[in-house]
Amino acid sequence: MSAAALGLLVGLPLGVVxxxxxxxxxxxxREALRRAPGPSVRAYLLALAIQLAGVNAxxxxxxxxxxxxxxxxxxxxxxxxGFGVGMVLGKG
Structure with a gap:
């Protein structure tokens, strides 16, 4: 399976979620820097851990x-x- 197909297979469902x-x-x-890390930071770290394990597997x-x-x-x-423009347009 090509990297592009694999990226779509994993990226699209993750993007929807x-x-x-x-x-x-x-x-x-911002949440992590201003106060104790909450659910957003935990969600990001969980996604990062899944990605690291998945790519290595x-x-x-x-x-x-x-x-x-x-x-x-x-x-x-x-x-x-392009990423920066998208972040500005998405107000992220």
Whole structure:
């Protein structure tokens, strides 16, 4: 299975759940910095732990190649700008 197909298979359901749950990364980080970490921070850490375990399991089974041949600096910069624009538009 290609990395793009796997990303869609995992990313779409996760996106739907995060959207339906009104999860906001900015709010979670603000919550963690201003007071004791609450449910938003725990949800983020749980998602991170699941992702780490999932990627390592898929790589271990040979279903996912995790070592790309190189990093395209222009693509990374454009992706960062696109992400930033999306965060501003989403008021995140």
């Amino acid at each position: 995060l959207h339906r749950g009104d999860f906001c990364m900015h709010s979670a980080l 898929l790589a271990g089974l040979g279903l996912l190649e995790v070592s790309p041949p190189g990093v395209a600096a222009v693509a990374a910069a454009l992706g960062g700008v």
